[in-house]
Amino acid sequence: MSARRVGFIGLGMMGAPMCARIKGAGHTLYVADADPERVSDICAKLSAMPLTEAAATELDVLITMLPNSAIVETVLLQNGWADRLKPGALMIDMSSSEPVRSRELAGTLAGRGLHYLDAPVSGGVKRAENGTLAILVGGSEAQMDEARPILEVMGQSILFIGPAGAGHAAKALNNLVSACGLMITVEALHVAKRFGIAEDVMTNVLNASSGRSNTSENKVKQFMLSGTFGSGFSLKLMDKDLSIAGSLAESVGYTLSFGAYGINAWHRIAEGVSPATDHTEIYRFLSEDPQ
Helix, strand or coil: CCCCEEEEECCCCCHHHHHHHHHHCCCEEEEECCCHHHHHHHHHHHCCEECCHHHHCCCCEEEECCCCHHHHHHHHHHCCHHHHCCCCCEEEECCCCCHHHHHHHHHHHHCCCCEEEECCEECHHHHHHHCCEEEEEEECHHHHHHHHHHHHHHEEEEEEEECCCHHHHHHHHHHHHHHHHHHHHHHHHHHHHHHCCCHHHHHHHHHHCCCCCHHHHHCHHHHHHCCCCCCCCEHHHHHHHHHHHHHHHHHCCCCCCHHHHHHHHHHHHHCCCCCCCEHHHHHHHHHHCCC
């Protein structure tokens, strides 16, 4: 595998371990973030280099891992990073962005001679650290194959979903299922407890039965019953993804029923928490506010 020159913008809880995977695979890595201290820290830890205007002109790939579509567009279009890339360079947005805006961004970048993939991830911090993320790719399948040597150092499952925006659509819908499944699992645990069934016992029931889910297997005992609430994915970020899923359903003319209840319940809880609140803390909030 030939080494690539990779730029990475967004060094948060997911971005930092993803950068470590890229650098560890032998690629030349340039990094940027709104927080200069994060840039210095990552450069020191990984022997990476700061992403400069001059370095951008030599990149093969530029990856963004940012909070939302608006920030991605600001970074690329208003702050000029897209203008600095050489013709034929590939831009990969691994953020949880809005599918319709991602499709529009792909067209804008194509007009500048650049390739685009939307490639959001699923799996959390631990899977980012060990390189076993699921990566959901929208855009050109040929470009995905070109980017595969980089994607495969970050993810175990590289799934081609469809045209530009499809990866972000799939990510939002996956998180809609995940969030609603998490809520009903937690409610079942609270009912079990009130009836006299220990929550860890009820979790064992779910995991041995048809109620088994990612929540019951990987979140309940590990983060909820333990009281650590340390999955690494915030409640507000889940709320943002649910908003994207709701807007997506509306854009294609589908009326959510159960999904709409879950989205509204999550919105209500998210309004009263800090950005640092882990999404597994929904366990506490549903206990206090079961309506």
